[in-house]
Amino acid sequence: MQRQQRPRLRFGTFIAPFHRLGENPTLALKRDLELIAYLDELNFDEAWIGEHHSAGWEFIASPELMIVAAAARTTRIKLGTGVLSLPYHHPLIVADRMVQLDHMTAGRAMLGVGPGALSSDAYMMGIEPMTQRRRMDEALGAIVALFQGEVVNQETDWFTLRDARLQLAPFTSPHMPIAVASTFSPAGPIAAGKYGAGLLSVAASLSGNIASTWALVEGSASEAKQTVSREDWRISIPMHLADSREEAMRDVADLSLSFNSDYFEGTLGRASNPGAPSDIASVVARGGAIVGTPDDAIAAVEGLLETTGGFGCLLLRAHEWASWEKTKHSYELWARYVAPRFQGQLERLEGSQKWVSAQRSTIFGENSAAVAQAFADAGIQVSQELLKRTELGR
Numbered sequence: 001m002q003r004q005q006r007p008r009l010r011f012g013t014f015i016a017p018f019h020r021l022g023e024n025p026t027l028a029l030k031r032d033l034e035l036i037a038y039l040d041e042l043n044f045d046e047a048w049i050g051e052h053h054s055a056g057w058e059f060i061a062s063p064e065l066m067i068v069a070a071a072a073r074t075t076r077i078k079l080g081t082g083v084l085s086l087p088y089h090h091p092l093i094v095a096d097r098m099v100q101l102d103h104m105t106a107g108r109a110m111l112g113v114g115p116g117a118l119s120s121d122a123y124m125m126g127i128e129p130m131t132q133r134r135r136m137d138e139a140l141g142a143i144v145a146l147f148q149g150e151v152v153n154q155e156t157d158w159f160t161l162r163d164a165r166l167q168l169a170p171f172t173s174p175h176m177p178i179a180v181a182s183t184f185s186p187a188g189p190i191a192a193g194k195y196g197a198g199l200l201s202v203a204a205s206l207s208g209n210i211a212s213t214w215a216l217v218e219g220s221a222s223e224a225k226q227t228v229s230r231e232d233w234r235i236s237i238p239m240h241l242a243d244s245r246e247e248a249m250r251d252v253a254d255l256s257l258s259f260n261s262d263y264f265e266g267t268l269g270r271a272s273n274p275g276a277p278s279d280i281a282s283v284v285a286r287g288g289a290i291v292g293t294p295d296d297a298i299a300a301v302e303g304l305l306e307t308t309g310g311f312g313c314l315l316l317r318a319h320e321w322a323s324w325e326k327t328k329h330s331y332e333l334w335a336r337y338v339a340p341r342f343q344g345q346l347e348r349l350e351g352s353q354k355w356v357s358a359q360r361s362t363i364f365g366e367n368s369a370a371v372a373q374a375f376a377d378a379g380i381q382v383s384q385e386l387l388k389r390t391e392l393g394r
Contacts (some may be wrong), residue, residue: 006225007231009301009315009342011334012046013039014236016058018259018319025059032060033069035318040074041069042335046234048112054120057263064101069200071105080110081179085202087116087127087135091142092164102171109172111163112187112200113140114181118268133160133187137194140180144195147175165318179234186216193220196230199314210235230249231312238289239316241333242326244383246293249280252291252321255362256280259319265360294337295351301342 013035020026036047049066052058060066070079074198084094094111099111101136115132116122122129138156145152146166154161170176179198182188190201199217201210214233221228226357237257240285242248260278264270284291290300316334321328340346356363377380 005344005347007310007312008344009305010045011043011342012048012077012234012313012315012338013050013318013331014050014315016050016052017060017081018057018261018263019059020255020262021056021318028122029060029066031324032066032318033073035327035331036077036079036208037073039331042331043339044077044331044335045385046078046080046110046315048080048110048234048236048315051080051086051088051185052118052121054118054124055263055267057119057267061187064097067101067109068104071108076108077216078108078110078209079105079307080172080179083112083114083179085116085121085136086113086143087107087122087158088125089131089139090141090159092141092146092161095143095146095168096168098143098176099166099168099170102176103168107172107176109321110177112179112259113143117181117183117202118313133185136187137191139180139189140195140197144178144197147178156323162346169233177232179232182213189213189216190220191224193226193228194224196226196228198228198234198312201233201235202211203236211309214309214311229312230310233308233311234313234315235308236312236315236317237292237304238319238321239297239330239334240289240319240322240327241294241297241338242309243333244291248291248293248330249299251323251326252280256283256319256348258287259321262295294333296343298336301338 015035017028019025020357027054039047047070049063050058051063053061058131063084066083067079071270078122080100086094098109098111113136114128115136119129127135131209135158138154139159142152142154142161147170149169150162151160171321176200178195179200180188180192180195182192182199182201183203193216197214201213214230217228218235240248240252242251251258255279257278260272265272278281278333281290283289290297304309304314312383321341322330372382
């Protein structure tokens with residue numbers, strides 16, 4: 001009887017991006033594209049690229065432009081907007097451009113949406129924070145309808161659609177994957193369920209604080225008579241691997257601290273928990289990151305699968321806490337030793353090795369006798385070393 005395997009877990013990266021002040025932004029953008037191309041070589045499944053317009057660190061303004069550039073450098077990895085802030089854009093323009101991107105990538109594009117994470121972006125455009133989640137919902141409903149070929153008439157306080165329709169049908173049937181970002185509020189999971197979309201948990205950790213997230217999606221989907229799947233749930237978390245746990249911790253000790261203090265606290269004013277230590281070992285211990293060896297990563301992923309009840313894709317958040325070479329080695333270790341453990345690539349190899357080892361006296365016994373007979377037929381004495389080797393094979 002064939003053993004039932006759990007669904008293949010997908011792996012990817014979430015590139016906000018986080019580039020610290022003081023370095024060349026042109027080279028940083030080039031490095032983002034190099035990372036996506038490298039992950040494509042390592043057979044990672046997805047890369048998501050963010051949209052931001054202020055605060056100096058997350059300076060990709062158009063994930064669509066990055067996707068076009070990345071698509072030309074890759075062959076199989078899927079590329080998503082992680083995420084487009086819908087209150088900043090007219091929904092017809094978003095839908096029209098994403099369908100074009102669907103064609104230009106031959107079906108590798110994905111649409112990730114959100115209300116807008118940086119308050120400073122919305123402030124510059126005069127958008128009231130209290131309206132952002134409502135606007136995201138209104139825009140997403142229009143985009144889904146346009147993707148589905150509907151003629152849309154919709155009047156809101158910030159956009160109008162009059163007999164609106166897409167002139168280009170999607171390349172992907174029925175349309176490209178859609179995911180809604182989720183951070184701390186229930187708005188993301190509720191919108192995902194309402195429109196039958198996937199969920200992108202951006203601020204996840206390995207602790208139990210996201211265990212109930214999918215229940216919100218399912219509840220909203222049931223109310224809207226939509227169908228949702230855990231396969232479309234993506235969870236993002238920082239990661240760094242090295243050949244030893246001690247080396248991994250040393251690699252990221254300094255820059256992981258400054259990442260939080262300089263950007264999230266010093267720039268965005270997001271206060272950390274005063275009672276929680278901020279060193280990387282403490283962050284890892286409370287489930288805020290995966291740092292260590294491939295074995296540590298395997299245990300962490302198993303724990304996250306158990307905590308959440310299951311999801312479809314783990315996105316390793318790009319952070320630049322270590323050097324470029326160490327970062328590439330980290331992703332390589334993940335691809336070589338972690339990913340295959342959750343993608344059904346090792347069980348048959350291990351089973352074959354164990355079977356041959358257990359049956360070697362039966363399998364190789366006749367071969368050893370045949371080798372000895374060949375020497376005897378040739379009138380050549382078998383050496384003691386060969387006799388010992390063939391005997392070990394029994």
